Amino acid sequence: MPYGYMGKLLRVDLTQKKTCVEDLDSAVARKYIGGSGLAAKYLYEETDGSTDPLGPDNLLVFMTGPFTGTVVPNSGRHAVAAKSPLTGIWAEGDAGGTWGVMLKRAGFDGILIRGKATEPVYLWVHEQGVEIRPAEHLWGKDTFEVADLIKAETHPKAVVSSIGQAGENLVRIAVIMSDGREGRTAGRGGLGAVMGSKNLKAVAVYGTKRPMAAKEEDLKTFTKEMVTAIRDRTQGMSRFGTAGGLQAMEELGDLPIRNWCQGSWPEGAAKIGGQRMAESILTRNYHCGACVIGCGRVVKLGRGEYAGVEQGGPEYETLASLGALCLVDDLEAVALANEYCNRSGLDTISTGSAIAFAMECWEHGLITAKDTDGLKLEWGSAEAMLTLVQAIARREGLGRLLADGVRAAAQALGPRAEEYAIHVKGLEFPAHDPRAYNSVAVGYATSNRGACHLQGFTHMFEKSVTMPELGYDEIQDRFGVEGKGELTAKCQDLMCLMDALKMCKFSLSGGVKVTHMIKWLNYVTGWDVSLQEFLKTGERIFNLKRLYNVRCGISRKDDILPPRILTHKRGSGGAADNLPPLGKMLSEYYTWRGWSEEGIPTHAKLRELGLEEYIS
Template sequence: MFGFTGKLLHVDLNSTVRSIKNLDENIAKQYLGGGGLAAHILSSMNWGIDPLSPENRLVFITGPLTGTPVPLCSRYSVCAKSPLTNIWGEAHASGFWGPELKAAGLDGIILDGKADRPVYLLIKDSKVEIKDARHLWGKDAIETENDIREELGDRNIRVACIGPAGEKLSRIAAIINDHGRAAARCGLGAVMGSKNLKAIAVRGTKEVKVARLEELRQLAGELVKLARESTAGKYLGDYGTAGGMDPFHEFGDVPVKNWKQSFWEEGCHKVSGQIMAETILTGRSACKRCPIGCGRLIEISEGPYKGLKGKGPEYETAAAFGPLCLNDDLPAIAKANDLCNRYGLDTISTGAIIAFAFECYEEGLITKEETDGIELNWGNADSIVRMVEKIGRREGFGNLLAEGCKRAAVKIGKGAGKFAFHIKGLELPMHDPRAFASWAVSYGTSNRGACHIQAPTFWVERGLTFPAIGLDDPGDRFSPEGKGRLTKIFQDFCEVVESAGICKFALYGDFRSHHVVSLLRCATGWDLKLDEMMKTGERSFNLKRLINVKCGISRKDDVLPERILTQPIPDGGTKGYLPDQEKMLKDYYQERGWDENGIPTSG
């Protein structure tokens, strides 16, 4: 096989038995890699299990372009039944860990059972050890990564690990690599914790064999130039993803005060990538073979967080701890981000849960006594930081919030559910469907729950077209017309992009569908055609939906929170608009070939 190593590591943590299994090339052709291949691996699992039981299978998986000479191809996926949503769980991260796994001779790792004590896996060129991790248990993710490298005497070891949140089975726990790259959504860090698995340390020295190396290198060089010279690529390099704060705000796309508002010009600007660049930015970081470098390096030189150094917040993090909580304190957001990287928490879910708690507090549903003496007032930066710490430690009121907003709302009662913004149990990302109609159907039908990156359809509505796959007209961003078709096509395409191991920001750097086809042909040697590639994406997407159907998911679960469907924004770029989700869902199901209840019948 080319593009793949052709090897999957299977570890039974109950018995400590390790084995290497061959990857069937025919299966790889059907699903590529990433979440698609993981869905095939997990499809036969009993989906009625408790996601925190040893029976939940955990899969780490790369794609055929991961670790090749191609730029922006360092992605890996983590998949299992989600302890947050109780359905299909999927998270992704970039950095250096995924390429290192390929260099070690593995396409993926399949984990079953539960170790009898805290352990970590050490993989060196396909040789596997299960090592004691009791001395690492309780340490944060950054400490863990550093300590494993020091213990093994190898600075080039790459580590994916959990922090205290994963150990304590927080349902919003993330898996962290490279000091802040996070496979964050769906609480899969808790699945690692439930297995007593602290980390997976990887070191590889092998090259990924590709079918047409020189042709691939030439194409890679062209794509590096495209990414560097594109307007979006330069913008991401200069300001990071948080550079989107101001333009998104102009569209009314940034949720403010727990989705009550979308207009807060001064506050949003204060936490933007541009202000970050002027105040706390010290440099930028890049994933392996990335010419853009959207990662931020920051240092706080004054105030209560003076001395903080590390990775800076992305857009989603800045928006979740910022405007969503009516907070314009950028250093406090940086502190909250650092705590999430250390505890191992999903910043989107954590910020959304704190905003939920703020509104519950404002409405008198919870008291200062219940919140451990912390006043949860809008814009209170200190309260945000303190609550992140409590969530990370599962301490006091934070123990409830670590369950996710859906469960927390049920526990609080008194109508708290209307302040909990989630779909299928996964907290909403920081883009408002009242600004771009397609978000309504994209959020609603994403297989892991509300997701902005599974198919960022608003890119098309903003003018990023893909003519070869039929997306050549941005259309009216407020109109429901054509949004079912747009979402279906872009979901299928993005399924391919993620399964191949490509960062979706490559699409913003002018990568298009013909580039993806060419890259896959050169890497694998397959005679792949565009329509076949799109069919692969459709196959993967439908398989995940069928897994969710086993978990009880249907049309009833594809709906937006009530406020977004019934309460228009009073001012700003999306004033007065409400998405017609009912029409868009009907059109979407028809485009997918699903029945009226959202059950796949073809594809």
């Protein structure tokens, strides 16, 4: 068994009702490390452009990394990947919590699932074996209920990943939830719908094994030093969570408001931000496995059907999407919507985007009362927002239209509606405005899963993070143009590495640098990875994901942003007059990547990265 890994992958064929175990090749592990890096290899080799995302041939991959289950801080994470039913291209989700840790304790680095069960089932993965169990009694129940019931049937310390009603109903913005009421999410791209299409309700894991580290004492000593530094730098994140940054984002001109049409909203931001949450509904914070920051929120509402019940609280993206994007300034209403999303298994980002899209369509008469059973979709209406969240999960009423995402909804409503559908490649925008950071424009346009701030994370390098190993000793100018293609490419490769290692990106706010990651990797695995090899691995992973998308028809024509972002200024606030010059930055990006002018990795680049086997 290689250090840092369990050395085993579990294969599941739901059609044949069979499971088997295969060894994880150590050379493959070093080439792709783990997480979504390893997942990319298997998806590229076992699916293609013709694969139906909701068909039995789509491969659903759960994967951990070498840091998962070790003492490395902020490493309790796992990846989920598949071909997306929302976008038709590469999809990945990265979840915190303890599910990934427990999968390794059960003896596996990952699970690869294909086929479709004839009836609802769940997987029970433990040290003594693997069972495909009936789940008819779980179908129709929410993710919290499912976690409780499965733990009662298996082991009280089992950790459960499951879908809710949204995944069952093949809602294309459905997610996979884990860790019960703490609400950890493998979101974006409709991964919950992929799971639902396989009649797979849940995957429960439990074990007591632990991955071995090659240099255990060195690992512990170095980790102890780093933990103190990380905690010192992230006290604000621990106290207020990501929600604590909402008011600052509004001041910077970063917070999306009124479906990306409004520049400022200071009073509303103050009502739903992390400071207000800490003063009102917050009961405690939550730490994922091995986390030393604790950005997770646990809240208790004073009204509504879940009043008095502790539940996972909304983080920044949720508050922005279900709050600011819809002009809803009622914190408890947004927290309740978050609870609905967690229970039914909905992506809060895409859900908020879909509702804001519907509100703008209502404003312009493209959706009327006859489409909503009389519900008024007015800006700021908490009632409308909460009603639509549930309608989307159930595919009822207007929810049937919104359940397939804003791109499909706009196509159904006609050309006028497409102006209001804010997405890239079918994936709705997260809550950071490219008009506030020019590099984010390049990042959204070229992210392998569609619009995504986490696959580039460049806004942090234009706000608070430095990285000397990448050539960035100072904070970058967020409105600058030169060098933004290079910055984006370097950051995307680094994010691929963090997703492969399974290290939370908030570690960067704690002062973690590339050299620290390499030191941890070598202590855990016993390898002698150099800076050059490490960075080249990140580039390899990103290019393989891009190659997957090229096979799905993606090229420069798709690396675009909505006209609203490129031509309409925010008009007020900290980014009032900026419009990102995407074309110029994109050309620089392709040059830096070594791709063709059409955005295709060249044969020379693939050979350089050791991907010559994928040259067609």
